[in-house]
Every structure is written in C-alpha cells, then in structure tokens.
Amino acid sequence: MFKDDLSIVLCGEAGQGIQTVEKFLTRVLKFDGFNVYATKEYMSRVRGGFNSTEIRVSSKNVKAFVNRIDILVTLKKGAIQHLKNRVDDHTIILGEASNVDDGYKFIEVPFTKIATEIGDKIFSNTVGVGTLSAVIGVDFKTLEKYLEEFFERKGKDIVNKNVEAAKRGFEIGEGLVKQGKIKVEIKKDPDIKDDLLLDGASAIGLGAIAGGCNFISSYPMTPSTGILTFLAEHAKEFGIVAEQAEDEISAVNMAIGAWYAGSRAMVTTAGGGFALMVEGMSLAGMIESPLVVNLGQRPAPATGLPTRTEQGDLLFALYSGHGEFPKILLAPGTLEDAFYLTQKAFYFADKFQVPVIILSDQYLVDSYYNISNLEIPKAQPQKFIVETSKDYKRYQLVESGISPRGIPGGAGLVDVDSDxxxxxxxxxxxxxxxxxxxxKRLKKFDAIRAEVIPPELIGPKNYETLVVGWGSTYPMIREAIENIGDKKMAFLHFKQVYPVHPDAKEYLQSAKKKIIVENNATSQFGQILKLETGMNFDVKILKYNGMPFSVEELVLRLKEGR
Structure with a gap:
C-alpha cells in the first residue's frame, strides 16, 4: 500500500506523448483536490532515446524530486533498464508485454489495444491517464469534465473518443484496486482545486511581468526558451515587445538599448549563450545601464548535456565581463522565489543601474507543482527615471555612486559611451x-549591500550542524532534513548569492559542523563564502552528473556528514 505519498514515473521515447500524459494527469489531480508535483528528465533529441517524467501525488504540498518509483508506466522496451537504479522490488510496473524488459514482473495494461479499438493508437495516452486516475482515487467526473473542455475545439467526435478511452482505462484501474494489486491512500483537500499549477518558466515569466518587463530579446536556448515563449505568448495582453534575436550578442545589445530608451528589458539564455553576452555585460557596466538576465544553468563546458541540470555557472556569472563593476546575482529555490525574485530583479536593476542575473537551471524551470497564491503587486513597479534638464549630466558624481538616470525625450542630452x-x-x-x-561605480556596492536579501534559516536557532544551499536545491535539502529529524541540524538557504548578506559569517561561526550542498563539482558558492567570510566547510556534498539531488540521497549523505 502507498500511503500519503506516491511517486509515478512514465518512461518512453521522445515523441510518444509522455508530456501529454503528464499534462493531463497533473491537472486532473489538481482539479480533484490532490497535491501534485512533476519534473522531467529528457535526452537532447526530438525522437527516440528515453525520456521520463516523475509525478508525485501527496497528502501534503511537495516540491522535491525523489529517487524511488512506486508505479512505473513503461511505454518502450528498455525503459526499465534506463531507470534500473530507481526500480526495486516494491515498484509496480504497468505496461504492455512488448514494452517490458525481460526478467521483470509487471501488470499487463493493453493501452495500445484499447486505443486501437476506439479508433487510433493516439488515444493510448488517455487510456493511461484513466488507469492512473482510478488507481489514485480521482473522481471520474473530474477527468471527464477536463477532457471535454480540453478537446472541445476539436469537435464532439474527438471529445467522445477521448472520454471513452479514459473510461476504459479507468475501469482497468478500478479493477486493479478491487483485486488488491494496487492500493493508494492519499488525502484530498478541496481548497487545492483553486491552486495555481505552474512551472518554473511560467513563474519567472510572471515575475517579469509583475516587475514591469515590457521588452524581451532572446535567442532560444534550453532551458530558458520557455520563458521567452511564455512572455511572447502574453505579449499583447501585457504590452510586451518580444524579439527572437538572430544571436545572443544582438539579444543583449537590444535589451541595453531598450533600457536606454526607458523600457524594462530582459534577456534569457543558457551558459553558452551567456558567454556571447559577456561583452554586453561589460557595456552595461560601463554605461551604468540596468539589465536583467535569466541564466538557465545546464552541464557544461560547451554544449555539455543541453537538457540536463547543474549549478555550474555561478562563478562564470559573478566574474562575467572584463573590468570591475557591480552586479547582483539572485538564485530562486522555489516557484514562489522564481516569481518574487524576478520581480525584485527589475527593481534592483532600475534602482542601482547594474546588471542583475537570475540563476535558474533546468530542474527549476521544468518542474512544477501547485501553489496557493502569488501576490500580484497592486501598484505599478517603482521606476527611477528622472526628467532631464538642459544641464543634465548622466554620470554626475554623487556620494551614493548612483547618478540620476534620464532617458531621451527631456530637455537634456543623455550621452552614453563604452569608452x-x-x-x-x-x-x-x-x-x-x-x-x-x-x-563612483564601485560605491554602488554600499547601497546594494544595504538591500541584500537575507538568507533563510530553516530549523533550530541553536543548531550544531548547519547545511548551506542555494538555488534549486532548496526543496530537496529541506525535505531531507525534515525526514532526518535531527533537532540540532538547520538549513541556511541563500536566495541572493552575490553580494553575500553580512549575516552569513555569523551563521557559519555558530555551527560546530558546516555542510554545503551544490549541483557542481567545485563547490562554487563555497568558494564565494570562503572569500567573503574566510571560513571553510567541513563537508561538501556535490553532484554533477546532470541530475538533481534526490531527497533520499541527501538523507543518506547528510547523515554521513553530520
């Protein structure tokens, strides 16, 4: 029996419709009152290979990746081998005999046969959604209503066939439950029906809109493309100019030009694209232009593993651009962070006239779960543009280092130059x-440090062991520590990784044992903290194979390290 938490994994090849099942099932679960979380791992190919999606259904709100697989739906032979390190004796395998690797016990579910009987094997995905919905305990009326609304535009015949496919699958699932082959007990919460179901790309996009973004210029690059497409999709609704540039050099220069003209601009990219933007970063530093960049991290160097995840670009972002000039680095750990920190990025960029880099990654961008609410700002974002007079000086020497920033159209000349x-x-x-x-430029650090976002301490204040993390490792670290239940272990999470909050040193000094968790090979944030505080970590838990940490492996490694 699976009680209170269920991990379902769907695995097949690219093009088999795994994302369709994921999309249908997660939304139906949410509408029926279940907490739901999903993330994916996929190969860099349009067809073939093996892709998988994990869907967690829980009695409580969950945000973290787990290694275990409770139910595996295999859609292609070899899928079990692809996931063999996550499959064990407790895993229930559902699938057709032709898709199950030799030597594994499984429950036959004729997805394709049923779909073909209805009219086309394309309906096999809906059969699968029906089967899993019944196993979990979804009300069929919820599933039926969702399918009717989703396929309404495609005509009554398509609606009816999908409903029939779902019903046939649902009957199979009910049979598995009645026969005692699968038993799931997960609590529903009627309030969840009204929750938002967002992925990281949408959360960043919404944060940009809330921050007043009205211009985005990007060259598509995994994993940040979803942010570009989200803002482009909503461009007319929110008055955004969305430009797919011919390359990353053009993209960053367009954004700088847009800020010069008075817009609030953003660019999105990954490490390889950001490498081309570095000269633009220096240009922004010299002309003191605001700039917001979302840097979606993935394994490198070069193309690396373009569809996997890593936290390997922190030092690259910190030292990007030739010369010395201030910049701000933010690193969201949750979808809520992704929204609020992106909104904050535009405030920081505008106020301090510096580049602000949002360090996301494939795991954060592609994961989604239900959240209760996002607080939409009631007022328009604060802007820091001044009206120019005839004697206006763009780079007036002021004590704060932040010269009044005007834009063309006033009485004065707004002269900027890279020299x-x-x-x-x-x-x-x-x-x-x-x-x-x-x-003057470096004086801005004083003003920036006065508004640095403090790290979040989770756990006892009288801790002996302090676990430090940043960015997207947050959900896994937090759940792992909760599972360990050590009353002397606390978690310090950094949402702003540069400049570092001045309290960081005091937090570290208070710990008998210091552990840092990072998705990279050289503990890049640990290096920054060493520079800022002079303190080393006793244990470094590092992972750099392209996969996120799982809750289970962190439980094991934190127990070993404390």
Whole structure:
C-alpha cells in the first residue's frame, strides 16, 4: 500500500506523448483536490532515446524530486533498464508485454489495444491517464469534465473518443484496486482545486511581468526558451515587445538599448549563450545601464548535456565581463522565489543601474507543482527615471555612486559611451576622472549591500550542524532534513548569492559542523563564502552528473556528514 505519498514515473521515447500524459494527469489531480508535483528528465533529441517524467501525488504540498518509483508506466522496451537504479522490488510496473524488459514482473495494461479499438493508437495516452486516475482515487467526473473542455475545439467526435478511452482505462484501474494489486491512500483537500499549477518558466515569466518587463530579446536556448515563449505568448495582453534575436550578442545589445530608451528589458539564455553576452555585460557596466538576465544553468563546458541540470555557472556569472563593476546575482529555490525574485530583479536593476542575473537551471524551470497564491503587486513597479534638464549630466558624481538616470525625450542630452567618460558622458582620457568614475561605480556596492536579501534559516536557532544551499536545491535539502529529524541540524538557504548578506559569517561561526550542498563539482558558492567570510566547510556534498539531488540521497549523505 502507498500511503500519503506516491511517486509515478512514465518512461518512453521522445515523441510518444509522455508530456501529454503528464499534462493531463497533473491537472486532473489538481482539479480533484490532490497535491501534485512533476519534473522531467529528457535526452537532447526530438525522437527516440528515453525520456521520463516523475509525478508525485501527496497528502501534503511537495516540491522535491525523489529517487524511488512506486508505479512505473513503461511505454518502450528498455525503459526499465534506463531507470534500473530507481526500480526495486516494491515498484509496480504497468505496461504492455512488448514494452517490458525481460526478467521483470509487471501488470499487463493493453493501452495500445484499447486505443486501437476506439479508433487510433493516439488515444493510448488517455487510456493511461484513466488507469492512473482510478488507481489514485480521482473522481471520474473530474477527468471527464477536463477532457471535454480540453478537446472541445476539436469537435464532439474527438471529445467522445477521448472520454471513452479514459473510461476504459479507468475501469482497468478500478479493477486493479478491487483485486488488491494496487492500493493508494492519499488525502484530498478541496481548497487545492483553486491552486495555481505552474512551472518554473511560467513563474519567472510572471515575475517579469509583475516587475514591469515590457521588452524581451532572446535567442532560444534550453532551458530558458520557455520563458521567452511564455512572455511572447502574453505579449499583447501585457504590452510586451518580444524579439527572437538572430544571436545572443544582438539579444543583449537590444535589451541595453531598450533600457536606454526607458523600457524594462530582459534577456534569457543558457551558459553558452551567456558567454556571447559577456561583452554586453561589460557595456552595461560601463554605461551604468540596468539589465536583467535569466541564466538557465545546464552541464557544461560547451554544449555539455543541453537538457540536463547543474549549478555550474555561478562563478562564470559573478566574474562575467572584463573590468570591475557591480552586479547582483539572485538564485530562486522555489516557484514562489522564481516569481518574487524576478520581480525584485527589475527593481534592483532600475534602482542601482547594474546588471542583475537570475540563476535558474533546468530542474527549476521544468518542474512544477501547485501553489496557493502569488501576490500580484497592486501598484505599478517603482521606476527611477528622472526628467532631464538642459544641464543634465548622466554620470554626475554623487556620494551614493548612483547618478540620476534620464532617458531621451527631456530637455537634456543623455550621452552614453563604452569608452571612459566624464560626468556628461563625453569620452575622456583624463586619468583623474578615470579614477573618480571607477570609484563612483564601485560605491554602488554600499547601497546594494544595504538591500541584500537575507538568507533563510530553516530549523533550530541553536543548531550544531548547519547545511548551506542555494538555488534549486532548496526543496530537496529541506525535505531531507525534515525526514532526518535531527533537532540540532538547520538549513541556511541563500536566495541572493552575490553580494553575500553580512549575516552569513555569523551563521557559519555558530555551527560546530558546516555542510554545503551544490549541483557542481567545485563547490562554487563555497568558494564565494570562503572569500567573503574566510571560513571553510567541513563537508561538501556535490553532484554533477546532470541530475538533481534526490531527497533520499541527501538523507543518506547528510547523515554521513553530520
């Protein structure tokens, strides 16, 4: 029996419709009052290979990847071998004999046969949704209503055939339950029906809209393409200009030009694309232009594993751009963070006139779950543009280092240049002015540090063991520590990874044992914390095979490390 938490994995080849099953099932579960979470792992190919999707259904809200597979639906022979490290004696395998690897026990479910009887094997996905819905305990009326609304535009015949396919699958699932082959007990909550079901790309896109984004220029690159397409899809609704640039160099320069003209612009990319944007980062640093970049991390160098996940671009982002100039690095750990931090990124960029980099990754962008609400700002985002006068100086030397930023259209000239410049923006090689301008730009760090987002401490304040994490490792670390139940172990999560909050040193000094968890090979955030605090970590838990941490492996490794 599976009680309170169920992990379902669907595995087949690209093009078999795994995402269709995932989409249908997660939405039907949410509409029926179940907490649901989903994430995927997939190969870099349009057809063939093996892709899998994990769907967790739980009595409580869940956000983390688990290694175990309770029910495996295999859609292609070899799928079990692909997941062999996650399949054990407790795993129930559902599928057709032709899709099950030799030597494994399974329950025959004739998805294709039923679908063909209805009219086309394409309906096999709906048969699968029906079977799993019955096993979990979904009300068939919920499933039927969803299918009717989803396929309404395709005509009554398609609606009827999908409902029939779902019903046939549902009957199989009910039979498995009655025969005692599968038993699932998960609590429903009627309030969940009204929850939002978002993925990371949509959460970042919504955060950009809430932050006043009205221009996005990007060249498509996994895993950030979903953010571009989300904003493009809603461009007319929210007055956004969405431009698919010819390359990443054009994309970043378009965004800088848009900020110069008074827009709030964003670019999205991955590590390889960001490498091409680095000169643009320096341009933004020199002309003190705001800029927001979403950097979707994936395993590198070069193309690496383009559809997998990693936290390997932190130091690259920190040191991107030649010369010395301030920048801000944010790293969302949850979908809620993705929304609020992206919104905050536009505030930081506009106020401090610096580049702000949002470090997401494939795991965060492609995962989704139900959340109760996102607080939409009631007022328009605060802007920091001033009206220019005839004697306006774009780079006026002020104590804070943040010169008043005007845009073209006022009485004064807004002169910007990539060369060193004087207060008016005119090119200069006066060495004394050069020193003053460098110091002016660097003074912004003081103002930025005054608004650094503090790290979040989860657990006892009188901890002995402190586990440190950043970005998308948050859900797995938190659930692992909750499962361990050590009353002397706490978790410190950083949402802003640069500049580092001044309290970081005190948190670290208070721990007898310090553990850091990162999805990279060299503990990049650990290096930053060493530079900022002078302190080393006793244990470094690192993973860099392209997969996220699972809750189970963190439980094991944290127990070993404490």
């Amino acid at each position: 060193e410049h004087d207060e008016s923006g005119h090119i200069t090689e006066d060495l004394d002015i050069r020193v003053k301008m460098v110091e």
